[in-house]
Amino acid sequence: MNLAALACAAPLLALACGGPGTEEVPLDPGAYTYTLTQSPDGVPLWTTPCARKLQESDRAPAATGDGLSLSAARNEFEPVQLVLGPASGSVTVAVAPFPELGAEQRVELAQVGFEQGWGDTLTALSSGASIALAGDQPASVWLTVYVPKGAPAGDHETALTLTGDFGELEIPVSLHVFDFDLPDETHFATQLNVDVASLIPQGGDTDDAKDLLFEHRLTPKSVTWPSGFHWGITWENSASPAPCELLYDEPDEGAPYSIGALAPRYILGQGWNGVGFPNAMLFQFVDNGTPRPATFCGIDRGDHYGTPAYNAEWSQWLAALHSYLGAHGLLERSYYYVQNEPQNDEDHALAAHLCRLTKAAAPNLRIAVSDEPKPEIAEDPGGACGYDIWIAHVRAYEQGYAWQRQQGFGEEVWYYSLDQDPDPYFNPTRVDTDGMHTRIIPWAAWPHRITGWAYYDANRFFNGSQPGVRAELLREAMEDYEYLWLANEGSHPLAGASAFVDPTVQSLATSMTSWSRDANALMALRYELGRYLEGARDTLPVLEVDDDTHPRAAYYLNFQDPSGQPTADPLSARGQTWTKVGWGPWDDATGMGWYGEFVGDPGIAVYGYDPGGADDIENSYVYDDYGRDNLFEFALASGRYRVTVGVGRPGKGYPGDPHNVTVEGSPLYVDAITTDAAPTLAESIEVDVQDGRLSLEVGGRSELTGDWAYTFLAFVTIEPIE
Secondary structure (H helix, E strand, O other): OOOOOHHHOOHHHHHHHOOOOEEEEEOOHHHOOEEEOOOOOOOOEEEOOOOOOOEOOOOOOOOEEOOEEEEEEEOEEEEEEEEEOOOOOEEEEEEOOOOOOOOOOEEEEEEEEEEOOEEEEEEEEOOOEEEEOOOOOOEEEEEEEEEOOOOOOEEEEEEEEEEEOOEEEEEEEEEEEEEEEOOOOOOOEEEEOOOHHHHOOOOOOHHHHHHHHHHOOOOEOOOOOOOOOOHHHHOOOOOOOOOOOOOOOOOOOOHHHOHHHHHHHHHOOOOOOOOOOOOEEEEEOOEOOEOOOOEEOOEEOOOOOOOHHHHHHHHHHHHHHHHHHHHOOOHHHEEEEEEEOOOOHHHHHHHHHHHHHHHHHOOOOEEEEEOOOOHHHHOOOOOOOOOOEEEEEOOOOOHHHHHHHHHHHOOEEEEEOOOOOOOOOOOOOOOOOOOHHHHOHHHHHHHHOOOEEEEOOHHHHEEOOEEOHHHHHHHHHHHHHHHHHHHOOOOOOOOOOOOOOHHHHHOOEOOOOOEOOOHHHHHHHHHHHHHHHHOOOOOEEEEEOOOOOOOOOOEEEEEOOOOOOOOOOOEEEOOEEEEEEOOOEOEOOOOEEEEOOOOOOOOOEEEEEOOOOOOHHHHEEEEEOOOOOEEEEEEOOOEEEEEEEEEEEOOEOOOOOOEEEEEOOEEEEEEEOOOOOOOEEEEEEEEEEOOOEEEEEEOEEOOOOOOEEOOOEEEEEEEEEO
16 A cells, blocks of 8 residues: 555644645546447447446447456455447356455346336346346446455456357456455444345345445444344333343343344444444434433423433433443444434524533433534533534535534534435435436545435335445445545545545545536546555546537636527627526536526526626626525636636625635635625636536525525636646
């Protein structure tokens, strides 16, 4: 492994003594998406990254290449996708193991199934199984390889054999094993509500289900299922010799059902895999509106704050639990999920109360709340108290205060997705989104210093014990984070501080709304990052994507109704010719467009024109009438540019609607106020474009007001600089 700058291993020292340099990685899409030269007549064979979910309408690309290729570290799973057709007939598919990888290697086949026109399910195939082809849609086979520890680094070869009407065909499969191991322990946290029992295969047991999740680097809420530390088990339990007096860890139950046996097994890995899950939720709220039970040990709670008698009993239990966890080495990996989505000031005050109550009884017990870090909770007038784990909805996250909590108190921030999360946010919960929505999760988290992801219905990623495409892509995402963690000298990035690997990440994703949709780009970057980690290159890679839609030059964009005012065509002002840009969604042909929740809805994505400004460039503008955040992208050749963005409407100031614009991940306007005296603003920033697109995040929730706010986007100028 390349451990350059060992003296700078402590992240806070990285700024002072510097880390490894960076070097651009030119993107060649044909390296990962191509038609195989081995294709027989009538049956096109092709491949594309697994993070590009197949669609029924997809067809073989023009680029050509030889065989299939993979790369992986030791202790890593890696899939590659072979697409067949459209074509008629059927074929059998067989694969041989790699001769030098050893007995612990795994080489597995699965067929992709379509849902809503997207490749989303996987059906395991035995080697030599037959698959049917179709004339109106492609068929896809995933080949997944597990590279065991101890496997020799370097290049390895095997063959995948297809047999059909064309005869027998051998397709070479090459594997490059990077000269490093992925850690056993997962460093990017997950909290997934999944029915563990449903993951047990026919004839299997609980360990099989836990192995499936552990190998995917995913953590269920119920790590210790089929038991747990719930108050009804460990305290208020009639089987206990002293209910409501001592912590009961079920010593009378058999080991498969006793929390006393299950906790060290699955939290610490004792007697199981030696590692255990990295985070274990011990118990949680009753339901979304009820943090604690109405009665506890026969004592009525009263309101949610609890009576003195109720709170005394609850605190006695928490203290006993705290003592038990500490004595058994379980505290650092455990947490209590206190409250879900506090909605208002009353809920915030209750969350603060429960925080204080818990910390008084169990000071080292980690506690979590599904809310973004906010002063309404952490700085409650009744007494300051912060949650160890804040789980923020992706659309509600506010980085400024989150970083204050992380820097000042060492608190963690995770984020969670909901089914309705719109563009430009990633959304892995839906069948009809591309695989990059799943694969990008830890990459988009890194710039925000977010270290975990949660979702309430993870069973949809599995069909019984068979993982689907999104479950496999979640594993790929979690493994990606291990690459980043290793490249960052074995540490998470710190809020407010630079990290060695930041340039690598930011060439692919600068935020949870601005990220590359190109699976080929991700694969190119990950491969070069693997080469860096094994020592084959001395510099960290950063992507360079040259898009010839807009070569390196100056561009002047006026945001307006393309068929409205100003009507001049061409539009000339300020000594330049301006391109009229409306609310059109991203379009490959024009190399520009929007991603957003209401893009295409003329009642919300609207236009404005206020005569009386300096000129028509200032007079015209676009805005989201709901104040939502939208992403505008402009295909652009790589290089450094000065970008000037004009905001506001000349007819009126909006002091209650602060303006927000981020360019290439760098804030340009942060809650910028316009007034009647100064209704428009124009600011410039210098940025490096590396991924082939200039990205502007416009609007969204204001940290100043806590609500969605208008951002009136008038114009953008883009000028190359040396």
